[in-house]
Amino acid sequence: MTKTYGVIGNPIQQSKSPAMHNAAFKALGIDAIYKKFELQESELASFFDKIRKQEISGISITIPYKQKAFEFVDDVSSFAKKCGAINTVYFKDDKLIGDNTDGRGYLKSLLQETKFNIKDKNILLYGAGGASRAILYSLLEQNPQSISIANRTLAKAQNLCHYYKAHPAATNLSLTSLSDKKVLANTDLFINTTSLGLLNKPWPDLSFVKNFKPGTLVSDIVYNPKETELLLAAQQNNLAVHYGLGMLVQQGAIAFELFTGKSPNVDLMFEAIT
Ligand SMILES: NC(=O)c1ccc[n+]([C@@H]2O[C@H](COP(=O)([O-])OP(=O)(O)OC[C@H]3O[C@@H](n4cnc5c(N)ncnc54)[C@H](OP(=O)(O)O)[C@@H]3O)[C@@H](O)[C@H]2O)c1
Incomplete structure (x- = not known):
């Protein structure tokens, strides 16, 4: 079954992340799609329920929910703890982990x-x-x-x-x-x-x-x-x-590895957004 990943934020229209991640999925033959989700704060709890039910397999988080996300994960990486912000959520041993790849x-x-x-x-x-x-x-x-x-x-x-x-x-x-x-x-x-x-x-x-x-x-x-x-x-x-584009691609590539356990083709991700 096709796995769903995505980026949440508000506004989200400007995000280049779907192009980047979808190019990397395609190149690796991974049956997955990465989408944009524009959410109101009141919708966060139900959205994270969907992640827990694995209807969504992993997310990136952008403004304004990088702090709020702490409420919804089971554990956080030392990076996210130090930065006080989460920009990536993924599953590890059935736990929802928050990380920060910026x-x-x-x-x-x-x-x-x-x-x-x-x-x-x-x-x-x-x-x-x-x-x-x-x-x-x-x-x-x-x-x-x-x-x-x-x-x-x-x-x-x-x-x-x-x-x-x-x-x-x-x-x-x-x-x-x-x-x-x-x-x-x-x-x-x-x-x-x-x-x-x-x-x-x-x-x-x-x-x-x-x-x-x-x-x-x-x-x-x-x-x-x-x-x-x-x-x-x-x-x-x-x-x-x-x-600045290099940071966007590299933080996305680290997130991709956390999502899939596989190293993406960074040049291809770069090409997809330029
Ligand atoms: N390349 C990448 O991958 C990447 C990743 C993340 C972010 N970004 C970029 O970084 C920017 C900041 O993101 P963020 O998440 O840190 O946002 P943020 O938490 O809202 O911080 C915004 C920063 O910009 C300053 N600022 C805003 N308007 C200003 C103005 N008119 N004059 C002087 N300073 C002003 C703020 O100063 P005050 O404290 O005085 O308000 C604050 O230091 C984003 O706009 C985005 O373009 C790029």
């Missing part, structure tokens, strides 16, 4: 596509939302020299720093702003994890980009459009760039 997906994409070595580097992370929290955990695991966090709402950046204070590599975690020229001039890797740069959300000011030193790598997790305003500004300043 941080690992980002890291894999960064390392494979740019060969950037995080150890002993100075990182500036812009944003303090869910994606930032997941990425920050994965970065800390790689022992960078320092991570500075900037965010529009300072209190959220403070919360994020506080959240990871106990991590052994968190001693060099601090708060900053995009107007701190000294921090910018010392940055090896800048990562935008805010939603600025999405098609309908232009950056108010990108003049800070000219304050990075030559050789700074500018990474944007926004992937729609692929060439974001930030990455265009970085290229105009002769800086290397890292695109």
Whole structure:
């Protein structure tokens, strides 16, 4: 019987996940389909009942249900626990497990596509939302020299720093702003994890980009459009760039393995969404 997988969220129309997963199922000859489910919060409990009855075999979770999902699973991975968010739910030994593949997906994409070595580097992370929290955990695991966090709402950046204070590599975690020229001039890797740069959300000011030193790598997790305003500004300043689509594919590929126990063809998943 054809197995059903899917992504839940609201809104969900923009999701590229079905194209990616369905291409990987087809290539591996797996009899399964991956769909979009736009759900109201009041529909979550009955949807998870369907998963428990195995009418649905596994799901990805996007905004705004990554925290709420904790209520419906039996156990969570150390990644999901640390990030405080679940983006993947799958069955293991008849238990529903919540995991988070965002941080690992980002890291894999960064390392494979740019060969950037995080150890002993100075990182500036812009944003303090869910994606930032997941990425920050994965970065800390790689022992960078320092991570500075900037965010529009300072209190959220403070919360994020506080959240990871106990991590052994968190001693060099601090708060900053995009107007701190000294921090910018010392940055090896800048990562935008805010939603600025999405098609309908232009950056108010990108003049800070000219304050990075030559050789700074500018990474944007926004992937729609692929060439974001930030990455265009970085290229105009002769800086290397890292695109957001790779993270989308790699986090999806890790989820696919959790769903099926099989490694998907990542290039094919990439092709399916570009
Ligand atoms: N490539 C991928 O696979 C992938 C995966 C996940 C997410 N993403 C992208 O990452 C973005 C963030 O996702 P998320 O889950 O972290 O969202 P989130 O939890 O809602 O966080 C949004 C972040 O964006 C900031 N922000 C929003 N509007 C802003 C503005 N006008 N000016 C300055 N900062 C602003 C917020 O700052 P405040 O705290 O001040 O509100 C916060 O830091 C998404 O839009 C998506 O495009 C990509």
